[in-house]
Structures are given as C-alpha cells and as structure tokens.
Amino acid sequence: MAQETTQAPPSARTAPARALLPFILPAVVVGVAASLLFVGVSTAAEQLQRVLWGPLPDALGVGRWSVLWMFVMLTATGIAVGLVVWKVPGHAGPDPATLGLNAPVLPPAVLPSLLLATGLMLAGGPSLGPENPIIAANVSLAAWLGGRLMPRTPGTLWPVLAESATIGALFGTPVAAALVISEALAGQPLRGRLWDNLFAPLTAGACGAMTTTLVSHPTFDLGLPPMGHPRGTDLLAALVIASVAAVLGMCAVYAFPYVHAAFRRLRHPMLMLPAGGVLLGGLAALGGHLTLFKGLSELGQLARDPEGWSAGEFATMTVVKLAALLVAASCGFRGGRIFPAVFVGTALGLTAHALVPAVHPSLGVATGVLGVLLAITRQGWVSLFTAAVLVASPAILALLCIASLPAWLLVTGRPQMQLHEDGTPVR
Structure with missing residues (x-):
C-alpha cells in the first residue's frame, strides 16, 4: 500500500530587491x-x-x-x-x-x-x-x-x-x-x-x-490624562460604550439613503445645497459653534476641559454633530466623513464620563470613536488606529481590541454610509 503524503502549499515567494527598487x-x-x-x-x-x-x-x-x-x-x-x-x-x-x-x-x-x-x-x-x-x-x-x-x-x-x-x-x-x-x-x-x-x-x-x-506639524493626541492599569470595570465600560457608539453610528447609516433621497427630490444643486446650509444653520444653533467644521480643532477644546460641560451638553453635541454629518453628506457638500465621526465619538465618550465619573475620559473617548468609526467607515484597522492615536495610552490598546469585537458584530453585513448611483446603500 503506497504511503500517502500531504504536501503543504508553497508559500508566496519574496520579490528580489531589483523588482522593488523601480517603485x-x-x-x-x-x-x-x-x-x-x-x-x-x-x-x-x-x-x-x-x-x-x-x-x-x-x-x-x-x-x-x-x-x-x-x-x-x-x-x-x-x-x-x-x-x-x-x-x-x-x-x-x-x-x-x-x-x-x-x-x-x-x-x-x-x-x-x-x-x-x-x-x-x-x-x-x-x-x-x-x-x-x-x-x-x-x-x-x-x-x-x-x-x-x-x-x-x-x-x-x-x-x-x-x-x-x-x-x-x-x-x-x-x-x-x-x-x-x-x-x-x-x-x-x-x-x-x-x-x-x-x-x-x-x-x-x-x-x-x-x-x-x-x-x-499635525498632531492627533488630544492630551487627555493617561489611563493606568485596566480593571474589570474598565473592560465593561469599553464594551458598553463601543457598542452604543456603533449603534448610534448605524442610526445615521440607516437614515442616510432616506435623507439623501429627500435632497435629490429638489433636483438642482442651487436648491439642494442651500437647503442643506439652512438645516446646518439650525443645527449649529442647537449644538453651538463646536459642532461646526470638520471637528479636529474643536476636539482639542473638548479635551482640554473634559469637566467643562455637563452630560446633557455633551450628549447634545453628539447628536447635533451626527445629524450635521448626515445632512452635509446627503445634500451634496464635497467632503469626507471620518473627521466629523471622530468628533461624534469623542463627545459620546465624554458624555459617558460625565454620566459615570468612574469611566476614565481617555477610555470613553477611545471606545466612543472606535464604535462610531466602525459604523461610519467600516474600516476596522483605521478605526482602531484612530482611537488609539487620539489618547496615546498603551493601556487602552487591549481594551480597544476587545471592544471592537461586539461593535463589529453590530455593523458587519449591514448597509454602509455610501450609496450606489441609484441611491441604494452599498453593502
């Protein structure tokens, strides 16, 4: 009886240096x-x-x-x-x-x-x-x-x-x-x-x-206080905040095709974009000037004083900024969704810290950003990377990796915040 042998598949060959140098x-x-x-x-x-x-x-x-x-x-x-x-x-x-x-x-x-x-x-x-x-x-x-x-x-x-x-x-x-x-x-x-x-x-x-x-000379570090050795309560907070952030982001994702269709009914950019500007003006009146623009410099103002606003004010900024992102992306303004989504996640994380002071602000911000970005971008590595860079606290890395798992289960396989030409969402 012939002896059967199992041959491992050949591994990919490494390119020689001369093949890479021209690039x-x-x-x-x-x-x-x-x-x-x-x-x-x-x-x-x-x-x-x-x-x-x-x-x-x-x-x-x-x-x-x-x-x-x-x-x-x-x-x-x-x-x-x-x-x-x-x-x-x-x-x-x-x-x-x-x-x-x-x-x-x-x-x-x-x-x-x-x-x-x-x-x-x-x-x-x-x-x-x-x-x-x-x-x-x-x-x-x-x-x-x-x-x-x-x-x-x-x-x-x-x-x-x-x-x-x-x-x-x-x-x-x-x-x-x-x-x-x-x-x-x-x-x-x-x-x-x-x-x-x-x-x-x-x-x-x-x-x-x-x-x-x-x-x-750009920087993404918000200068929040570093987090010490993680505890069991920190793990629970990370799981909850990231999951809530992912659900909140998915609310905007599901609303996106409907808001976009409403603006498309206006049929002309001189109607769609001014109408979007009017709605954004109303949202700015509700959320204040920190909810304007792409959000990076405004993030710094929030991070410099995490205790400077109440939980209600942070929550208002979270909802208003997410609504402003939804309107601006739907009515025809040319721009991306990553940076305002980072603001949404940061404000949500600071809301959690204001509601439960035991939640470390760095942990709240990192996990909030992680969940919102997973929902809005569907880019797992970018979401983890951005959340980690914002707080520059090595102790949070393991918590972020764990918190990403339930958040990813909430968003994977669902519509994305991007549409086909016919207005249906990309999956």
Missing part, C-alpha cells in the same frame, strides 16, 4: 505631491475660514459665533458650493454620497471645481472633512500624470500610491496608509509576500506623512 521614485514623488496638495487646500481653507469667522463678522458688528452669523454663513456656503457644482466646468465631480476612500479616477477637468468646492466647504463650516475629495484629486492626478510621464509603469500602481500617500498625509503617519491598503488587499490574490505588495504604498505613505509633518 521607489514614483512612490516618493507621489507621496510628496499628494501631501503638498492636501496641505495647500487645507491652508487656503483655513485662511479663508479665519476671515469669514473673524474680521468679517467683527466689521459687521455681529458676534462670530452668534446664531445669526452661523445661520448666515452656512446658508451662504451652501449657495457658494451650489454655484460651483452648477456652473463651474466639471461640476465638482460625482455625487459625494457615492464615494468612499477608494476614489475613482476622474478626468483632470473635474479637479479644479472639486477642490474649489472642498475649500469653500472646509472654510464655511459644514461638518465634513477633506479626505474623500483630496484622495479623489490625488488619485486622478497621479493616474493622469503618471501614465504620461512613466508609461511603462503599471497603470494600477498610481491610484494605490496616491491613496496611500494621501492617507499618510491626512493622519501624519504611514501606519494608517499601510493598514488601509492591507485591508484592501485582504480579499485579493497577491503576487508575492504581503510586505512586497505594501512596499511601494508604504513608501508613498511615509513620504506623504513626513512632508505633512515637516510643513504643518
């Missing part, structure tokens, strides 16, 4: 260029924001954070972005509700209007971040220029490099880019080892992150 130069160029575009748009928007929300209302004798000025500015931003979408060539690209982090390659003629609409949105106050349109612009520019300047380089490489570079620039570290790309590669057949496939994207992400760090 270094394109990755470096894309990384630096993507970061400079992000910093340029962000800086221009910040300068415009300082004028619109500082000297201009002061000169008019109106309080810069008064209900009147917030209402006027958000409505005016809706009109301005509506004009760009209506009249400027390219019309600011496709419906932003149909876009995620994996952006399509757009024609170069679309990009000026897309970047203009993004800058106006960032300066005017709607609750969206720069990530989606900046990724789309960098992906399109890299694919268009790379295909002409280096035609022998595989065309599929340029979007991956641009996305990695932009994510590295946005978060100030290439780790986020590596996590996103590795998650995207998880369901695809790989040629060679995973690290070989990550070599060029990681190079682009590192260059993008380093360029942003040298130019604008």
Whole structure:
C-alpha cells in the first residue's frame, strides 16, 4: 500500500530587491505631491475660514459665533458650493454620497471645481472633512500624470500610491496608509509576500506623512490624562460604550439613503445645497459653534476641559454633530466623513464620563470613536488606529481590541454610509 503524503502549499515567494527598487521614485514623488496638495487646500481653507469667522463678522458688528452669523454663513456656503457644482466646468465631480476612500479616477477637468468646492466647504463650516475629495484629486492626478510621464509603469500602481500617500498625509503617519491598503488587499490574490505588495504604498505613505509633518506639524493626541492599569470595570465600560457608539453610528447609516433621497427630490444643486446650509444653520444653533467644521480643532477644546460641560451638553453635541454629518453628506457638500465621526465619538465618550465619573475620559473617548468609526467607515484597522492615536495610552490598546469585537458584530453585513448611483446603500 503506497504511503500517502500531504504536501503543504508553497508559500508566496519574496520579490528580489531589483523588482522593488523601480517603485521607489514614483512612490516618493507621489507621496510628496499628494501631501503638498492636501496641505495647500487645507491652508487656503483655513485662511479663508479665519476671515469669514473673524474680521468679517467683527466689521459687521455681529458676534462670530452668534446664531445669526452661523445661520448666515452656512446658508451662504451652501449657495457658494451650489454655484460651483452648477456652473463651474466639471461640476465638482460625482455625487459625494457615492464615494468612499477608494476614489475613482476622474478626468483632470473635474479637479479644479472639486477642490474649489472642498475649500469653500472646509472654510464655511459644514461638518465634513477633506479626505474623500483630496484622495479623489490625488488619485486622478497621479493616474493622469503618471501614465504620461512613466508609461511603462503599471497603470494600477498610481491610484494605490496616491491613496496611500494621501492617507499618510491626512493622519501624519504611514501606519494608517499601510493598514488601509492591507485591508484592501485582504480579499485579493497577491503576487508575492504581503510586505512586497505594501512596499511601494508604504513608501508613498511615509513620504506623504513626513512632508505633512515637516510643513504643518499635525498632531492627533488630544492630551487627555493617561489611563493606568485596566480593571474589570474598565473592560465593561469599553464594551458598553463601543457598542452604543456603533449603534448610534448605524442610526445615521440607516437614515442616510432616506435623507439623501429627500435632497435629490429638489433636483438642482442651487436648491439642494442651500437647503442643506439652512438645516446646518439650525443645527449649529442647537449644538453651538463646536459642532461646526470638520471637528479636529474643536476636539482639542473638548479635551482640554473634559469637566467643562455637563452630560446633557455633551450628549447634545453628539447628536447635533451626527445629524450635521448626515445632512452635509446627503445634500451634496464635497467632503469626507471620518473627521466629523471622530468628533461624534469623542463627545459620546465624554458624555459617558460625565454620566459615570468612574469611566476614565481617555477610555470613553477611545471606545466612543472606535464604535462610531466602525459604523461610519467600516474600516476596522483605521478605526482602531484612530482611537488609539487620539489618547496615546498603551493601556487602552487591549481594551480597544476587545471592544471592537461586539461593535463589529453590530455593523458587519449591514448597509454602509455610501450609496450606489441609484441611491441604494452599498453593502
């Protein structure tokens, strides 16, 4: 009787160095260029924001954070972005509700209007971040220029490099880019080892992150007090807060197609966007000025004084910011959903701390952000990474990993906060 043998499947072969070296130069160029575009748009928007929300209302004798000025500015931003979408060539690209982090390659003629609409949105106050349109612009520019300047380089490489570079620039570290790309590669057949496939994207992400760090010195650490050795009650709090945050985020996800359909019935950007601005002005009146904009600098104000607001005030900011994110993403403003979702999770975590002082503020913030991001982005690694970076407390890492499990069970397999062209949610 012949002896049966079981042969293990061959492992993926490691690529030789000479196969990876040609990708270094394109990755470096894309990384630096993507970061400079992000910093340029962000800086221009910040300068415009300082004028619109500082000297201009002061000169008019109106309080810069008064209900009147917030209402006027958000409505005016809706009109301005509506004009760009209506009249400027390219019309600011496709419906932003149909876009995620994996952006399509757009024609170069679309990009000026897309970047203009993004800058106006960032300066005017709607609750969206720069990530989606900046990724789309960098992906399109890299694919268009790379295909002409280096035609022998595989065309599929340029979007991956641009996305990695932009994510590295946005978060100030290439780790986020590596996590996103590795998650995207998880369901695809790989040629060679995973690290070989990550070599060029990681190079682009590192260059993008380093360029942003040298130019604008970003930081995500909120400066919250570090957490000591975890206890059993901390584990229970982490599980509860992350799960509640995931459920809250899913409320916005389920409402997204209906709110988007309501705005689409208006049929014209000069109706949809101003109407969205009016609603955002009303929400700002309820939640206050901290619920405006993408939310990063406002997060710092909350973190500097976690005891400065009551549980009711934190809860109000949580609900208002989530509603503002839902409206801004539905009515046609060009922007991403990660940064405002981080604000929602932070405010929710501080609500938990205000209700139960035994909940450490760092634990509340980290687990709140984790749950909301899992629901809004469906990006597990990015959610864990962002939650951990915000509090910079190594003791929380194990709790975050455990808390992510029930939160993921609540969101996986359900609709995402992204729509198909026909308005149905992506799953």
